Amino acid sequence: MSEQPITIEENGKCLQALVQLQDHNIALLFANYIATQGIASKVVATQDHSFVVFCQQDSLAQAKAEFDAFIQHPYDGKYQQAAWQHGDTVEVRANDLTLLKSFKENFLSHAGMMTLTVFALCWLVFLASILGWAQPIFSSVKFYHQLSVDAFLHEPLRLLGPAIFHFSWLHIVFNTMWWWQIGGSIEKLLGKGVLINLTLISAIGSNVGQFIVSGPNFGGLSGVVYALVGFVWWYGYLKPDSGLTLSKPIIGFLLFWLLLGFAELLPVNMANTAHLIGLISGCLYAIFTVKVANK
Incomplete structure (x- = not known):
């Protein structure tokens, strides 16, 4: 007699x-991914501290095929993106991983060395600034008072410096969240070289543009973040099967935020020129990466 399959009821299914x-975390990653594919799923912990992924019974064949592809590359960008968009809907019980450990593993697994280094640098600078060293730090990293070849040769890092300085909690949380999410996906899928090039191009371009428009008193990683958005937007458009995509609502939200900044309808000062130049540079670099570098 064949063994009966194990089933559970969940929301009437x-x-x-x-x-x-x-x-x-691997179980959650897969369960969240198939949920975005229209397959109901649930992760259940067992007494031996393992985790069973349950899926919609009438979609079992599709789920098996998805798992065969998933297990070959579990940290592919499309699975990370799906998990982030869908969110973790599984109850955390006492015999599960602790919340802190779970967060740590998810955080580190999504990002490569380049992503984590820039993330840590921004936060170290910010924490030092709120502890009383804001003025000397900003003076050390702010853009040139006057852009010239001599100024660049004397202090080349000021060309990039403003990107690592943030002025408020909202500022740094917004920027580093998007940096980790999108930059981590780019680094995992295409390698740190692509992320380094994109960061350098967009940071230099957005900093120079913002300086021309408003002078040297600006900062933040947002020009680079918009470059990441533009890159993933156009890379996903040109290579839709790559797994590197952003949902249309997210792209729409960030473009709307950009327009609000130019319309001066926000209660904070925005480096609008840096955002726009970053976005354009990211789009152009995506076209170069696909059409010229063939990645």
Whole structure:
């Protein structure tokens, strides 16, 4: 007699056990991904501290095919993106990984060395600034008072310096969140070389543009963040099967935010020129990466 499949009821749907995994985060990553594909899913912890992924019984064949592809490259950008958009809907129980450990593993697994280094640098500078060293730090990293070849040769890092300085909690949380999310996906899928080039091009371009418009008193990673948005937007458009995409609502929100800045309808000062130049540079670099570099 054949063994009966293990099933559970969830929101009126019959879910069947698909696969048992030892890593909670891998199980969540896959469950969240198939949920975005229209397959109801749930992760259930077992007594031996493993995790069973249940999926919609009438979509079992599709879920099996998705898992075969997933397990070959579990940290592919499309799975990370789906998990981030869908969110973790699984209850965390006492025998699961602790919240801190789970967060740490997800945070580190999504980002490469370049992503984590810039993230840490921005936060170290910000924390030092709120502890009383804001003025000397900003004086050290702010853009040139007058842009010239001599100024560049004397202090070349000022060309990039403003990108690592942030003026408020909202400023740094917004920028580093998007940097980690989008930059991590780019680095994981295309390598740190692409992310380094994109960061340098957009930081220099957006800093120079903002200086020309408003002078040297600006800062933040937002010009680079908009470059990441533009890059993923056009890379995903040119290579839709690459797994590197942003949803249309997210792109629409960030473009709308950009327009609000230019319309001066926001209660904060925005480096609008840096945002626009960053966005354009990211789009152009995506076209170059696909059409010329063939990545």
